[in-house]
Amino acid sequence: MSDRIAASAHLAPSASLSVEEVCSVRHWNEHLFSFSITRPSSFRFRSGEFVMIGLPSEGRPLLRAYSIASPSYADELEFLSIKVPDGPLTSRLQNIGKGDKIFLGRKPTGTLVADALLPGKRLFLLSTGTGLAPFLSLIRDPDIYERFDQILLVHCVRQVSDLAFRELLEGQLAGDPLVQDQALLQLHYLPTVTREAFRNTGRIGNLIDNGILFAHPLVGPRHFDPESDRIMLCGSMAMIREMQAELVQLGFTEGSNASPGDFVIERAFVD
Secondary structure, three states: OOHHHHHHOOOOOOOOEEEEEEEEEEEEEOOEEEEEEEOOOOOOOOOOOEEEEEEEEOOEEEEEEEEOOOOOOOOEEEEEEEOOOOOOOHHHHOOOOOOOEEEEEOOOEOOOOHHHEOOOOEEEEEEEHHHHHHHHHHOOOHHHHHHOOEEEEEEEEOOHHHOOOHHHHHOOOOOOOOOHHHHHHHEEEEEEEOOOOOOOEOOHHHHHHOOHHHOOOOOOOOOOOOOOEEEEEEOOHHHHHHHHHHHHHOOOOEOOOOOOEOEEEOHHHOO
């Protein structure tokens, strides 16, 4: 038995944690990977929420919040993670393999959910890095296509290989059993890269300034409109704070589960 497997074999469930099995692992590049785990039959969540996952550390669970990348109806739970060489959790988590055990929190939560937004026509999902994860969940939920006419998913990364799930997104979820028809008509994917040559380059703010964010095939005004646009932000704190300030200045109100608004951020990852 390897050290990795031996360490995971000592996991035990508790009132707040279940022990799940790793089903698959995919390494996108040297610093980015995704993995899926078994899903307890009693586990329920709304698309866009996050949950605590982790491994044992000196007799105690070492836990971190991870957005769930799979849709709410999926049989397995999928996550997207960076690899931090000296990170207490990710330095070990990046070495998991199929069959290993992992802790899963029993209570998912979060504000990157459709219920935290007021009705609108266009939904902008603005992400950097692993902030893509909750939006992967949302765009595979049939409900989101009932709420909005158009959905634009922006993924900003440093290098092309960081564009996780790019093939799936460029194909507009072709083959998805529940949303492929709606996604073909309503979902638009806009990847952008900041440190390598690519068809779109620059940060999200650059795409706003040069108008690319609002270009065809998106229909409507070539600017953010508080009357019809709704926005979700997930990713780097710098991006979130910059966009948050800009949206408030434009007249957008921040929403929450208790009081839906025009835009939402996941404060668990920001504060």
